[in-house]
Amino acid sequence: MKKLLSLVMAAMMLFSLSAVAMAEDEAGFDEFELGVEGEQEVGFMTMAMVYFQPVDMAPVDQATAKENTDLHIEVDLTANENGYAFPVDQWVPYLTIDFVIKDTEGKEVTSGSMMPMAASDGPHYGNNIKLADGEYSITLYIKSPAENGYLLHVDSETGVDAKDGFWTEPLEATWTGWKFVKQW
Amino acid sequence: MPAGCICLFCLGEGVLLYYLWTVIQDLFCTVTMVTLMHAVLGLLCGRTGRRGHIAGICTGIASGAALAAVKQTTKLIISSHWNHWTYAFLLVSIVAFFVCSLIRGGKTGKTGKSGFFLILCGTAVSAGMIFFRLPTVLLYPFSFNTMGNGFLSAYYMERLGGWALALLLLFVYSRILYGCAVHIRKKGVLHGILRAGLFTYIVYCLGRFFVPWISRAKWLKWPVKYTEAEYGWIGSFSMWTATNAMVFIWICAALAALLAFLFLLENTRVTEPYEHAAQLRKLKAGNRRRRRLAIMTLVMILLSVLILTVVKAYDTREVELSAPEVYTIEGDTILIPSESVNDGHLHRFEYTTDRNVTIRWIVVKKPNSASFGVGFDACEVCGSAGYYERGSQVVCKRCDVVMNINTIGFKGGCNPIPLAYEVSGGNLMFRLEDLLAGEKEFR
Numbered sequence: 001m002k003k004l005l006s007l008v009m010a011a012m013m014l015f016s017l018s019a020v021a022m023a024e025d026e027a028g029f030d031e032f033e034l035g036v037e038g039e040q041e042v043g044f045m046t047m048a049m050v051y052f053q054p055v056d057m058a059p060v061d062q063a064t065a066k067e068n069t070d071l072h073i074e075v076d077l078t079a080n081e082n083g084y085a086f087p088v089d090q091w092v093p094y095l096t097i098d099f100v101i102k103d104t105e106g107k108e109v110t111s112g113s114m115m116p117m118a119a120s121d122g123p124h125y126g127n128n129i130k131l132a133d134g135e136y137s138i139t140l141y142i143k144s145p146a147e148n149g150y151l152l153h154v155d156s157e158t159g160v161d162a163k164d165g166f167w168t169e170p171l172e173a174t175w176t177g178w179k180f181v182k183q184w
Numbered sequence: 185m186p187a188g189c190i191c192l193f194c195l196g197e198g199v200l201l202y203y204l205w206t207v208i209q210d211l212f213c214t215v216t217m218v219t220l221m222h223a224v225l226g227l228l229c230g231r232t233g234r235r236g237h238i239a240g241i242c243t244g245i246a247s248g249a250a251l252a253a254v255k256q257t258t259k260l261i262i263s264s265h266w267n268h269w270t271y272a273f274l275l276v277s278i279v280a281f282f283v284c285s286l287i288r289g290g291k292t293g294k295t296g297k298s299g300f301f302l303i304l305c306g307t308a309v310s311a312g313m314i315f316f317r318l319p320t321v322l323l324y325p326f327s328f329n330t331m332g333n334g335f336l337s338a339y340y341m342e343r344l345g346g347w348a349l350a351l352l353l354l355f356v357y358s359r360i361l362y363g364c365a366v367h368i369r370k371k372g373v374l375h376g377i378l379r380a381g382l383f384t385y386i387v388y389c390l391g392r393f394f395v396p397w398i399s400r401a402k403w404l405k406w407p408v409k410y411t412e413a414e415y416g417w418i419g420s421f422s423m424w425t426a427t428n429a430m431v432f433i434w435i436c437a438a439l440a441a442l443l444a445f446l447f448l449l450e451n452t453r454v455t456e457p458y459e460h461a462a463q464l465r466k467l468k469a470g471n472r473r474r475r476r477l478a479i480m481t482l483v484m485i486l487l488s489v490l491i492l493t494v495v496k497a498y499d500t501r502e503v504e505l506s507a508p509e510v511y512t513i514e515g516d517t518i519l520i521p522s523e524s525v526n527d528g529h530l531h532r533f534e535y536t537t538d539r540n541v542t543i544r545w546i547v548v549k550k551p552n553s554a555s556f557g558v559g560f561d562a563c564e565v566c567g568s569a570g571y572y573e574r575g576s577q578v579v580c581k582r583c584d585v586v587m588n589i590n591t592i593g594f595k596g597g598c599n600p601i602p603l604a605y606e607v608s609g610g611n612l613m614f615r616l617e618d619l620l621a622g623e624k625e626f627r
Binding site: 026030031033036053064066077096098110111112113118132133134135136141143147170177181183184 | 261263264265267297327392396398399400402403419422423426427429443545564565566567581586611624627
């Protein structure tokens with residue numbers, strides 16, 4: 001009986017170690033869709049939001065360090081046909097994207113800014129944030145590149161189509177029904 | 185290191201407490217269940233049961249440590265996948281344990297086939313619980329040493345101290361809970377409490393098992409897709425287990441306290457027969473020892489509950505920003521008398537624009553200097569969360585980073601966004617247009 005038990009324990013150890021050895025060799029994280037809306041048209045852009053476990057970012061900042069946050073949120077956006085000469089189906093730079101996360105009662109839980117950054121799949125806006133498990137909605141406020149000093153040619157010969165310049169009020173987009181549970 | 189960010193992260197307050205309550209929160213249920221399982225398997229299957237369970241505990245610790253090492257050094261581990269299948273393993277093994285314990289009943293003595301399977305399932309439950317929780321706790325010390333602080337720094341030692349103290353408290357708790365469990369005369373109470381605890385754990389695991397499904401995780405290739413309309417009740421149940429995880433800890437603590445309390449009641453008076461006074465004294469002394477054990481167990485449970493309530497609430501309390509102070513406006517210039525802000529404390533001011541946006545800025549006299557640290561009450565990273573004063577420090581409300589007051593006024597990192605000012609005629613002078621340039625930070 002004791003030998004049999006010892007054999008079973010050894011088998012469990014071997015199983016666990018081999019399971020670790022056989023672990024996926026892909027990147028060590030899984031992306032989750034944020035909210036029920038999926039992709040949305042926001043102004044001249046198509047946007048979708050995802051989240052996953054917090055990531056190391058450089059330059060390092062204590063506030064957004066992986067160890068001090070609960071998840072990484074990202075907005076993947078591409079330009080559609082537009083009058084600002086941003087290439088279609090490409091990332092739009094120089095935006096300022098603020099976010100506000102609210103709970104199901106509409107109370108603000110946290111807010112901040114999505115920073116421009118690059119990952120192996122290309123540039124996007126994102127950030128590591130602290131958030132407790134719960135159901136939330138997230139609203140993005142997209143301010144124009146003009147706030148970051150991006151100019152447009154508006155002359156008749158070389159100017160862009162949008163002669164009035166960029167939008168002045170922030171574009172808004174909301175994703176709802178976001179059931180966030182920390183799974184890592 | 186970003187300019188101005190000392191990143192001491194509340195040196196001297198809160199950090200030790202954070203890891204103290206976090207580790208206890210992570211491990212309390214696991215330690216309780218594993219301890220009670222050890223007592224039950226020892227009771228029903230004697231030395232074979234205890235040895236088999238110890239082997240299982242060692243398996244869980246070794247596997248958990250191996251997983252922690254692989255997580256820390258490679259990107260092979262997708263935590264959400266591992267957690268999901270660990271919940272599945274726990275569900276299966278707990279159900280199997282229930283079945284085996286029903287078959288075994290209260291039989292003690294010879295292990296036999298029923299005993300063997302009971303030990304196997306009980307051991308699998310304990311190993312699974314340890315394997316699930318241990319990696320997170322083992323990896324905490326690797327997250328202490330951030331921003332260039334060395335292993336022997338006060339920064340690192342405080343965090344390590346909180347972590348180690350929690351493990352010590354849990355170890356002591358486990359030892360004295362085990363003492364109550366093995367000496368309680370009503371063994372049915374012990375079985376019942378273990379089963380109740382495991383049933384609670386099943387409910388929790390079931391809720392967490394469905395989380396990847398309700399999150400529409402791409403890797404979980406189940407044929408049935410989650411929709412709110414059809415399966416909203418499963419979504420609600422999963423979310424409830426996630427947002428009310430503390431309920432399961434309170435149930436576990438209550439069950440352990442019940443065991444200790446019943447053990448205490450069992451030893452209030454002598455019920456065994458005795459032949460003479462010396463024997464009676466011996467029996468009374470035994471009762472006293474067991475009562476002390478029960479009381480110590482209750483004290484440890486109460487201490488854990490206090491740490492998870494009072495200490496946690498104190499450590500995670502919301503900080504109120506101080507009220508704004510008065511100033512005068514002359515034309516397009518805001519004037520603040522220097523003497524009202526040269527005391528070394530943090531002073532906050534507000535201006536409301538025509539668009540009803542309230543712009544805040546802060547002023548603090550720099551130590552050992554005639555100059556002032558001036559900036560918007562916002563930074564590029566945390567936005568308009570604001571800064572507050574804690575002792576002699578200026579701290580960001582959102583991320584709790586301690587500012588270097590001498591670099592307030594410089595751009596970058598965690599520093600308040602700079603705001604231009606002049607000192608003239610005994611006043612700090614701010615141009616309205618400079619203030620309005622910061623309006624976008626507060627919209």
